Amino acid sequence: MVLFSVTKKATTPFDGQKPGTSGLRKKVTVFQQPHYLQNFVQSTFNALPADKVKGATIVVSGDGRYFSKDAVQIITKMAAANGVRRVWVGQNSLMSTPAVSAVIRERVGADGSKATGAFILTASHNPGGPTEDFGIKYNMENGGPAPESVTDKIFSNTTTITEYLIAEDLPDVDISVVGVTTFSGPEGPFDVDVFDSTIDDSKVNELHKNLRKMGDLICNCYDALHGVAGTYATRIFVEELGAAESSLLNCVPKEDFGGGHPDPNLTYAKELVDRMGLGKSSNAEPPEFGAAADGDADRNMILGKRFFVTPSDSVAIIAANAVQSIPYFSSGLKGVARSMPTSAALDVVAKNLNLKFFEVPTGWKFFGNLMDAGMCSICGEESFGTGSDHIREKDGIWAVLAWLSILAFKNKDNLGGDKLVTVEDIVRQHWGTYGRHYYTRYDYENVDAGAAKELMANLVSMQSSLSDVNKLIKEIRSDVSDVVAADEFEYKDPVDGSVSKHQGVRYLFGDGSRLVFRLSGTGSVGATIRVYIEQYEKDSSKTGRDSQDALAPLVDVALKLSKMQEYTGRSAPTVIT
Ligand code: G6P
Numbered sequence: 001m002v003l004f005s006v007t008k009k010a011t012t013p014f015d016g017q018k019p020g021t022s023g024l025r026k027k028v029t030v031f032q033q034p035h036y037l038q039n040f041v042q043s044t045f046n047a048l049p050a051d052k053v054k055g056a057t058i059v060v061s062g063d064g065r066y067f068s069k070d071a072v073q074i075i076t077k078m079a080a081a082n083g084v085r086r087v088w089v090g091q092n093s094l095m096s097t098p099a100v101s102a103v104i105r106e107r108v109g110a111d112g113s114k115a116t117g118a119f120i121l122t123a124s125h126n127p128g129g130p131t132e133d134f135g136i137k138y139n140m141e142n143g144g145p146a147p148e149s150v151t152d153k154i155f156s157n158t159t160t161i162t163e164y165l166i167a168e169d170l171p172d173v174d175i176s177v178v179g180v181t182t183f184s185g186p187e188g189p190f191d192v193d194v195f196d197s198t199i200d201d202s203k204v205n206e207l208h209k210n211l212r213k214m215g216d217l218i219c220n221c222y223d224a225l226h227g228v229a230g231t232y233a234t235r236i237f238v239e240e241l242g243a244a245e246s247s248l249l250n251c252v253p254k255e256d257f258g259g260g261h262p263d264p265n266l267t268y269a270k271e272l273v274d275r276m277g278l279g280k281s282s283n284a285e286p287p288e289f290g291a292a293a294d295g296d297a298d299r300n301m302i303l304g305k306r307f308f309v310t311p312s313d314s315v316a317i318i319a320a321n322a323v324q325s326i327p328y329f330s331s332g333l334k335g336v337a338r339s340m341p342t343s344a345a346l347d348v349v350a351k352n353l354n355l356k357f358f359e360v361p362t363g364w365k366f367f368g369n370l371m372d373a374g375m376c377s378i379c380g381e382e383s384f385g386t387g388s389d390h391i392r393e394k395d396g397i398w399a400v401l402a403w404l405s406i407l408a409f410k411n412k413d414n415l416g417g418d419k420l421v422t423v424e425d426i427v428r429q430h431w432g433t434y435g436r437h438y439y440t441r442y443d444y445e446n447v448d449a450g451a452a453k454e455l456m457a458n459l460v461s462m463q464s465s466l467s468d469v470n471k472l473i474k475e476i477r478s479d480v481s482d483v484v485a486a487d488e489f490e491y492k493d494p495v496d497g498s499v500s501k502h503q504g505v506r507y508l509f510g511d512g513s514r515l516v517f518r519l520s521g522t523g524s525v526g527a528t529i530r531v532y533i534e535q536y537e538k539d540s541s542k543t544g545r546d547s548q549d550a551l552a553p554l555v556d557v558a559l560k561l562s563k564m565q566e567y568t569g570r571s572a573p574t575v576i577t
């Protein structure tokens with residue numbers, strides 16, 4: 001057995017190691033600075049209770065982006081030096097974020113061990129490669145992202161750190177080969193267990209086992225955008241459900257995502273969008289169902305033939321149909337939740353079905369407490385995240401399986417027949433029953449951080465006089481309703497009582513429409529301003545309009561009210577979703 005020793009390395013703090021909405025994300029070149037990653041990892045170990053480090057089992061893996069392989073070796077050596085007993089690594093360092101959550105919650109090692117946390121190596125939907133982004137975040141024993149109390153502690157540790165521990169003489173482990181390697185250190189044995197995570201998520205496996213063979217409705221176009229979802233898609237859609245190999249697009253994970261932006265939306269999932277008949281060079285005969293995932297496979301985009309399902313509608317439709325269509329929920333839903341900027345489509349379903357409902361700040365970590373307390377079964381965000389209490393992360397593949405289950409249920413009597421109930425039919429029927437929330441989001445990326453702050457401050461200060469706001473709005477457009485309330489969203493967690501302030505500026509209109517402004521917490525350079533625009537239409541005869549037409553008046557109001565161009569110099573958003 002190879003012996004290793006522990007070295008104490010002197011270090012000094014780096015500025016700006018504050019975890020954002022979902023961990024620390026910076027350019028790879030920032031992470032490559034000597035001690036940079038090490039400082040963050042040691043600060044995390046120091047923020048955890050001793051028994052979650054010494055003798056513990058920790059997962060280390062991610063979406064396989066550039067620098068992951070180096071990071072796995074560094075973290076493994078630091079884990080060994082800090083007295084961790086076992087490190088579990090996905091083969092080739094690949095594990096989707098939802099799979100990490102499932103592995104923490106469910107995997108039992110050959111020796112009966114269970115994991116108490118994970119370092120997830122991903123910058124999610126941000127591009128990868130030597131000049132792009134890397135990221136790291138810590139997930140807790142429940143499988144969910146560390147709460148703010150922990151991330152605040154990590155950050156505070158990064159500002160005072162003076163040394164870290166590392167087993168410099170521990171040899172690199174070959175993470176391309178499945179198996180357990182045992183080393184011996186000053187505190188006893190240390191194992192590195194490399195395994196294939198695509199066969200470990202039993203709840204998702206359960207879901208697809210429940211899907212009957214659905215002929216043409218099988219996920220017949222899946223775009224992994226060269227992220228980690230490709231490994232799971234091959235196994236689940238092709239090997240288990242019988243979809244054709246040709247239905248997989250960009251399903252070979254790449255360190256730089258093939259030079260693309262691994263974000264599943266109408267702008268970046270271009271190939272899928274074309275195949276589904278929604279692009280400029282569109283396919284003449286698009287398939288009935290298509291989907292995409294982001295780099296770490298927690299996000300999803302659902303498309304029908306020439307039809308886009310907004311993420312806000314998607315979670316509402318899944319919630320409305322879950323009990324009948326998805327066996328996991330057959331005994332009922334404990335409750336549902338959405339993030340604040342997500343449209344209120346879910347609220348209407350919750351009200352109609354008499355379900356507990358929660359509105360939380362942006363960031364998946366806020367759903368975890370509700371789920372741990374048995375208060376929420378299904379939740380989602382406008383940012384292409386949908387999930388359930390089977391784990392504590394959003395789950396891109398689960399969302400696809402949930403939709404396929406709904407399609408299977410709606411078509412149970414006529415599978416293979418000519419009266420197929422399509423994705424579009426399901427969405428239009430939903431609007432007919434619950435009304436439609438027309439929805440769009442404008443993103444202004446890489447804006448000067450000072451200008452973005454000023455724009456937000458101005459929106460807050462205007463809230464002190466709604467009559468002035470309404471006067472201004474009437475000058476911009478006379479055809480929008482009045483603002484009846486405006487505030488900065490604040491959330492008191494009903495489980496632990498913690499309060500999160502300044503979670504976005506809201507303007508709420510009399511007809512149920514909303515404008516929301518927020519600064520993104522996931523960018524790595526400058527600031528990103530997000531404008532969320534939503535208009536509610538109850539009248540079922542008016543739910544079939546073109547979305548951009550229906551939203552045009554509110555968009556106009558949003559941009560002029562916020563003085564977007566004046567503050568940012570931008571005449572158009574970087575991305576519209
Ligand atoms: C990550 C989080 C989500 C969040 C999203 C957008 O994906 O897991 O919960 O909605 O980032 O965050 P941002 O702060 O960029 O709007």
Ligand code: ZN
Binds near residue numbers: 123124297299
């Ligand atoms: Zn992601």
